[in-house]
Amino acid sequence: MLAVANFHYIRKSFETEYPSIFGVTPDRFRKQLQKLAKYGQFVSQKDILKGISEDKKAILITFDDGLKEQFELAKPILDEMKIPFICFVNTSNFSEKKVSLVHQIHLLRSRISPVELRKEIEKKWTIKLSDEEKNKAIIHYNYDEEEVARLKYLLNFRLGFEELRKIISPLFKDHFDKAEMANELYMGEEQLAELWGEGSLGSHGHYHDPLGMLPAEKVKKELEKSQEFFISRFGGRAKAFSYPYGSFEACKNLSIPLAKTGYEMAFSMERAINKNPAENPFLLGRYDCNDLPGGKANLFQRKNLFENPEFSNWHRYENGTSYQQ
Structure with a gap:
């Protein structure tokens, strides 16, 4: 075994x-x-x-x-x-x-508050969680604070993989030097x-x-x-x-x-x-x-x-x- x-x-x-x-x-x-x-x-x-x-x-x-x-x-x-x-x-x-997408997300989240990051994504890409999705986020990520739960739900459930890449990569470039x-x-x-x-x-x-x-x-x-x-x-x-x-x-x-x-x-x-x-x-x-x-x-x-x-x-x-x- x-x-x-x-x-x-x-x-x-x-x-x-x-x-x-x-x-x-x-x-x-x-x-x-x-x-x-x-x-x-x-x-x-x-x-x-x-x-x-x-x-x-x-x-x-x-x-x-x-x-x-x-x-x-x-x-x-x-x-x-x-x-x-x-x-x-x-x-x-x-x-x-x-820098892998998963690490781009981790690094962005370590530097930007969940509220600011979620608003930046919603503003640039006109994506918003419905009230039903906000409730689902709180239930699914019940160990996280409400704003963290909403951000995670947006990233992990609301967006497709390629869509997520198009959203995160430009944001990462704004805040970090990729090669560095x-x-x-x-x-x-x-x-x-x-x-x-x-x-x-x-x-x-x-x-x-x-x-x-x-x-x-x-x-x-x-x-x-x-x-x-x-x-x-x-x-x-x-x-x-x-x-x-x-x-x-x-x-x-x-x-x-x-x-x-x-x-x-x-x-x-x-x-x-x-x-x-x-x-x-x-x-x-x-x-x-x-x-x-x-x-x-x-x-x-x-x-x-x-x-x-x-x-x-x-x-x-x-x-x-x-x-x-």
Whole structure:
């Protein structure tokens, strides 16, 4: 069996003018690793590709987005504890000095109040939430303040992906220097090279786009561009892939194009244990770090991580790995 824990931001402090970037501190990260170590054995990318038996209790640590803080703050802890891991990177962040849309949103929200940001979007694009949508926002984001809930609803439910890009990118350009932020936010090429040499690097796509929601030709081009980056920099293809956004819709119909471009396994964000990773290598389930022991919303408070778990099953659907394009 294989349980996978996924992390994003690792920072000493998450204080900003307007809180919008959340993650774990190095101290909390270390403590969570110590807790997870009680449940099973940490494994590497190479171990999974060789095969994980159903009776083994294996745990994999992963990171999405290739953030510099992951290398500088998390890696030293992992190295000290001799824990393997995989960092999944969006290759456009390095080859084109692009800042992914998801990070543009986080950075804008950290600098502009939710009221101001929502009004700026509504003014420039004549988009407004109805009273019904405002109520839905409060219900859906019940842990957030009202204005934060409305902004999140506008960004995540009211706007389509391409529409969101057209809105956010000009706003981001008004407030940040893209190339400067890309250098500040993402790992350097020497850091990537070190991870590659250790077998700890994988692809998160070229851009941070929901591939399962894109046309087949665009998917093919996206996967090939990402592999071209690894081939040109390191002389080989990435074997592991992490789906941006990780929802079922963002992962569906992709096992065949992934295999054709050289990938051997891929990780979704289906909150589940993988009974036998070899059965569904392109739709491996994965937990957010907060879902696991030591996380803010531990789903396993009353049972062992591997005790009668929910097993990944997205691959059993017609448009999972059995789907033929």
